[in-house]
Amino acid sequence: MTTESVWMPPSALALLIEELAVLASQPSPDAATEERIRELRKTLSQAEASIKPDDGLVEPGxxxxxxxxxxxxxxxxxxxxxxxxxxxxxxxxxxxxxxxxxxxxxxxxxxxxxxxxxxxxxxxxxxxxxxxxxxxxxx
CATH class of the missing domain: 3.10.50.30 (Transcription elongation factor, GreA/GreB, C-terminal domain)
Structure with missing residues (x-):
């Protein structure tokens, strides 16, 4: 099974990583926090923050x-x-x-x-x- 990548600016990737670190460090997260952690992990597993090649191809980024x-x-x-x-x-x-x-x-x-x-x-x-x-x- 292949996972489709999700393009984002590098600064957005850094913010999501930081948010995950803060939330994951909580000793007893509530259900909403646990759901956000799952969402962040999924998004980060699909994240692509590279600069695309200048080849004229239309694609995210x-x-x-x-x-x-x-x-x-x-x-x-x-x-x-x-x-x-x-x-x-x-x-x-x-x-x-x-x-x-x-x-x-x-x-x-x-x-x-x-x-x-x-x-x-x-x-x-x-x-x-x-x-x-x-x-x-x-x-």
């Missing part, structure tokens, strides 16, 4: 510039799990989830590709990938 059908300006965002990325206060760019309809559609595509996905209200949106660069912090 990349800063994406895309043109959505009907828009006149490109959209720039980080592809990653919002709750994990939000742990890093230096992230100053919108975050789109890899599990969202658009995230699922664009993962695995490359710069120059155009993909489409269906929104929850059943409309089809085309997305042209203009850039995909490793996220290294900030904007």
């Amino acid at each position: 990349m800063r994406i510039t895309a043109m959505l059908s009907g828009d006149t300006r490109a959209t720039v965002f980080l592809l990653g799990e919002r709750e994990l990325v939000s742990l890093d206060p230096a992230v100053e760019v919108d975050v789109y989830s890899p599990s969202s309809p658009m995230g699922k559609a664009i993962i695995g595509s490359y710069v120059g590709d155009t993909v489409s996905y269906t929104t929850p209200n059943n409309s089809t949106v085309q997305v042209e990938i203009l850039a995909a660069v490793p996220y290294t912090g900030g904007r």
Whole structure:
């Protein structure tokens, strides 16, 4: 059985490790604390905090510039799990989830590709990938 990795900024990984250490050091944790410890251990076992290669591949951990059908300006965002990325206060760019309809559609595509996905209200949106660069912090 393979475990899917979960990308997060290195600073978020450090915060989760620190939180786990604090919680695990409690002599008699309550049920909620024990559940949080389990969640943290699972997340950390899947954690990937490396800088992605600059190869144009769209994957979590990349800063994406895309043109959505009907828009006149490109959209720039980080592809990653919002709750994990939000742990890093230096992230100053919108975050789109890899599990969202658009995230699922664009993962695995490359710069120059155009993909489409269906929104929850059943409309089809085309997305042209203009850039995909490793996220290294900030904007």
